[in-house]
Amino acid sequence: MIVDARTIALLFVDGLSALLIGGLCVIALVARFGRRPAAELEGLASLLALCAAALLALRIVAWALFFLVLDGYVQSFAPNGVMCAFGVVQLRPELAHAALWAKPVAIGALLVWWSLAYAEQGRTGAAFLRLRFAAIAPIAALVALEVVCEMNWLGAEKVTASVTCCSAALDPRRLESGFRSTAVLGLSGAAILTGLLACKLLLIGLCVFAARANAVLKLSWTLPFLALSSAIALLDLVAWRDAVAPRALGLEFHRCAYELVTRSIALGPVALLTALAHLALFALPALALLQAREPVGTQRAAQEILRAAALLFATELIALCVHVL
Numbered sequence: 001m002i003v004d005a006r007t008i009a010l011l012f013v014d015g016l017s018a019l020l021i022g023g024l025c026v027i028a029l030v031a032r033f034g035r036r037p038a039a040e041l042e043g044l045a046s047l048l049a050l051c052a053a054a055l056l057a058l059r060i061v062a063w064a065l066f067f068l069v070l071d072g073y074v075q076s077f078a079p080n081g082v083m084c085a086f087g088v089v090q091l092r093p094e095l096a097h098a099a100l101w102a103k104p105v106a107i108g109a110l111l112v113w114w115s116l117a118y119a120e121q122g123r124t125g126a127a128f129l130r131l132r133f134a135a136i137a138p139i140a141a142l143v144a145l146e147v148v149c150e151m152n153w154l155g156a157e158k159v160t161a162s163v164t165c166c167s168a169a170l171d172p173r174r175l176e177s178g179f180r181s182t183a184v185l186g187l188s189g190a191a192i193l194t195g196l197l198a199c200k201l202l203l204i205g206l207c208v209f210a211a212r213a214n215a216v217l218k219l220s221w222t223l224p225f226l227a228l229s230s231a232i233a234l235l236d237l238v239a240w241r242d243a244v245a246p247r248a249l250g251l252e253f254h255r256c257a258y259e260l261v262t263r264s265i266a267l268g269p270v271a272l273l274t275a276l277a278h279l280a281l282f283a284l285p286a287l288a289l290l291q292a293r294e295p296v297g298t299q300r301a302a303q304e305i306l307r308a309a310a311l312l313f314a315t316e317l318i319a320l321c322v323h324v325l
Contacts, residue, residue: 001155006072010065010154013058014147020055021147024048024140031133045129048136049117056110059143063103064272066150070096071262081163085258090163095153099146106146108279109139115283115305116290119297127293192235193243193324199232200313207310211303217288226281233278240271247324270319277312280305 001007027048031041070085082088089096113135116128206225215221241257248260248267261268283305287298 002073002076004072006065006069007154010062010069010150013062013065014151017055017058017062017143017147020051020058021140021144023051024055024136027051028133028137028140041129041133042126045126045132048133049114052110052113052117052136055140055143056107056114059103059107059110059146060272060276062147062150063107064268066099066103067258067262067268069154070258077158080159080161084256085262086256087163088158089258091158091161092153092156095149095156099149099153102146102149104275104279106143107276108282109142111276111280112283112286113139115280115287115301118304119287119290119294119301121297123294123297127297128290131290190243192239193320196232196235196239196243197317197320199235200317203229203232204310204313204317207306207313211306211310214299214303217284217291217298217302219285219288222284222288226285229278229281233275236274236278244320244324264323266319267323270316273312274316277309281309 027044031044031048067085070088073088074082074084077088077091080087080091082091089100113132116132116135120126120128206228209215210221210225237257240260241255244267245256245260248264249256257271261271284302287302291298
């Protein structure tokens with residue numbers, strides 16, 4: 001393990017996260033086996049919500065720090081052939097990818113849990129109180145698994161590995177698949193970027209319409225809406241790699257989203273906020289499924305999620321236009 005300032009910061013965040021995960025489990029056990037009435041559970045629920053909010057904030061910070069750690073390791077592993085953050089990932093790709101993909105899963109679960117807490121805020125009856133206590137333990141276990149994946153990658157041996165990294169793009173005989181242009185529905189390059197901008201405008205319009213029209217929460221429209229958001233999120237990944245990175249970095253064949261988000265002061269935070277917006281929309285089907293318990297609260301929570309998502313998607317569009325067009 002390379003111990004630099006960024007790694008120490010990430011380890012500190014992971015340590016605090018582990019303490020909060022333990023605290024959440026203790027609170028859940030006390031509520032489960034203490035057989036307290038609903039009135040007493042509401043006091044524990046406030047502490048539970050505070051710990052969950054702190055854990056969510058820490059895991060978002062850890063997500064950003066992880067990419068900064070990747071960038072910080074570039075010079076240390078330069079003798080191994082590493083030229084950017086992508087090369088650091090290739091040193092132990094199975095561990096790095098496990099850590100990277102576990103993050104949106106854990107954060108998405110916390111966001112869905114918090115949407116239920118927000119839905120019953122200020123409402124009488126605490127419709128989701130016992131559900132939130134029951135769900136927090138498996139969610140805490142999921143976040144713990146994400147932390148373990150991250151720690152496993154940080155502590156893994158990487159010095160003996162070697163990669164060709166970006167230098168492969170300069171040699172057609174050794175062209176890595178990671179630097180080949182990706183075609184989506186027969187489109188590539190500028191066409192993918194144009195498609196992304198059009199899809200994001202459509203998604204923003206749907207978010208604004210659903211929020212302003214007070215659309216009744218139903219699985220019949222929240223599930224297709226979530227499917228559309230997920231498809232556009234995948235298009236985001238392809239477009240940022242194939243179309244945004246070469247233009248923003250000024251290198252025609254440099255299709256590397258890792259380098260883009262770690263070196264750009266603006267695009268890195270924008271990418272993180274966009275990912276959070278897509279993850280927050282996963283709460284819509286959950287709110288629709290539970291709407292009968294608290295119609296007013298779930299409707300309000302869904303509207304706030306849609307408004308926030310529309311704002312973040314619009315921010316992404318502005319940032320892309322500034323850096324690419």
